[in-house]
Structures are given as structure tokens and as C-alpha cells.
Amino acid sequence: AQSVTQLGSHVSVSEGALVLLRCNYSSSVPPYLFWYVQYPNQGLQLLLKYTSAATLVKGINGFEAEFKKSETSFHLTKPSAHMSDAAEYFCAVSFGGYQKVTFGTGTKLQVIP
Amino acid sequence: ETGVTQTPRHLVMGMTNKKSLKCEQHLGHNAMYWYKQSAKKPLELMFVYSLEERVENNSVPSRFSPECPNSSHLFLHLHTLQPEDSALYLCASSQVLSIGQGARDNEQFFGPGTRLTVL
Numbered sequence: 001a002q003s004v005t006q007l008g009s010h011v012s013v014s015e016g017a018l019v020l021l022r023c024n025y026s027s028s029v030p031p032y033l034f035w036y037v038q039y040p041n042q043g044l045q046l047l048l049k050y051t052s053a054a055t056l057v058k059g060i061n062g063f064e065a066e067f068k069k070s071e072t073s074f075h076l077t078k079p080s081a082h083m084s085d086a087a088e089y090f091c092a093v094s095f096g097g098y099q100k101v102t103f104g105t106g107t108k109l110q111v112i113p
Numbered sequence: 114e115t116g117v118t119q120t121p122r123h124l125v126m127g128m129t130n131k132k133s134l135k136c137e138q139h140l141g142h143n144a145m146y147w148y149k150q151s152a153k154k155p156l157e158l159m160f161v162y163s164l165e166e167r168v169e170n171n172s173v174p175s176r177f178s179p180e181c182p183n184s185s186h187l188f189l190h191l192h193t194l195q196p197e198d199s200a201l202y203l204c205a206s207s208q209v210l211s212i213g214q215g216a217r218d219n220e221q222f223f224g225p226g227t228r229l230t231v232l
Binding site: 036090100 | 117156158169219220221222224226228
């Protein structure tokens with residue numbers, strides 16, 4: 001069975017500091033991996049996805065994530081946090097096709113001025 | 114309209130009311146989903162429709178009744194709900210298996226959600 005674990009339900013960073021949101025997955029075969037962002041009272045928006053091409057994936061708003069098979073990780077990073085990055089972030093895993101997407105429990109990012 | 118739209122955005126209903134949530138996707142996708150998002154709980158997949166057939170029903174109470182009349186529209190009919198059903202209901206769509214293209218990664222596109230409050 002597939003699953004994702006997001007370490008830390010809340011993360012606080014200062015404006016301009018590095019953002020690191022952690023995601024580890026459990027899967028017996030190479031999965032597809034996603035990061036979504038949710039702003040208050042809105043739906044989820046795709047930030048980036050890994051589909052077995054490049055292991056370093058660049059997304060929107062300056063975010064990127066690196067797929068590390070040996071660590072079963074797909075952590076999300078951004079070099080310099082902006083106030084507008086304050087939101088909830090979800091990691092998700094899928095085997096594609098008709099297989100369902102399994103979401104992590106989410107990490108709320110707070111950016112301190 | 115573009116992407117995935119949901120109406121209404123907010124709904125307040127009593128436990129004896131009957132109401133419906135509507136979702137429409139303008140992306141040409143062939144699968145649609147209903148999710149429930151409650152405070153301090155993981156996103157819960159409720160129903161999946163692929164090619165207008167229900168392919169997954171995750172032990173959802175019968176007071177929730179989905180309907181998918183075509184590949185672009187998805188409804189969630191609500192009746193005799195409980196206060197614990199108050200949540201954000203999210204609709205999503207994706208392009209799954211395509212003839213001649215094989216399996217896709219199942220990237221899901223979400224609507225803005227309906228905030229439901231049951232009194």
C-alpha cells in the first residue's frame with residue numbers, strides 16, 4: 001500500500017529564510033509524487049510533480065523538490081520565503097492510471113516578517 | 114469558465130434539509146472525485162467516477178449520494194446530514210488511462226471547494 005508522511009504539521013520561517021517541508025513516501029514500486037498548496041478557503045493547486053524523469057523538479061513560485069529513492073523522500077524547498085508563501089502544503093503519492101492519489105496530512109507554513 | 118468550478122461556495126443547512134453540491138470541469142478530463150476536508154484531519158477521498166462510472170466509494174454514509182451525468186459534471190446530493198458533516202468539500206478531476214497513451218500520472222485539478230455548515 002502507498003502512503004506519505006509529512007513531518008511537522010506546522011513550520012515557521014522568517015521572511016527571506018530557506019523553506020524546507022519534509023515528505024517521505026512508502027511504496028514498493030516507483031511512484032508519482034506531487035506537492036500541492038492550499039491557500040485559505042481555496043482548493044489545492046499543484047506546485048510540482050515527479051514522474052520519473054529528472055530527480056530535481058522545479059515548480060511554480062520558486063519551489064523545487066528532489067526525489068531521493070535511497071531515502072524515500074521528496075522534500076520541498078524554496079531558497080527565500082515570501083509572505084505570500086504562507087499556506088498549507090500537501091505531499092501526495094500515486095501509481096498513476098486509475099490508482100487513487102494518497103495525500104499527506106499537510107504542513108502549515110507560517111512566514112514571519 | 115476555466116479549470117474546475119464548484120457551486121455554491123458556501124452552504125448552511127439544517128439536518129432535515131436536502132441540498133446538492135455541483136462541480137463542473139472544463140479540462141476535458143475523464144475522471145472526477147469528491148473529497149472531504151475537515152479541520153485537523155487528512156483529506157478524505159469519498160467517491161471516484163471514471164468515464165462516468167463510479168469506481169470507488171470509500172464507505173461513505175448513504176446520506177451522501179453522488180451523481181455523474183456526464184464526464185464534465187459531478188453532483189453530491191445531501192440529505193439528513195449531521196453536524197459532523199460540516200467541512201470543506203472539494204471536487205477534483207484528472208485524465209487517467211487514455212486510449213493509445215497508456216497510464217497517466219493522475220495529477221488532480223481541484224475546484225475551490227464548498228464550505229458546508231450543518232446546524
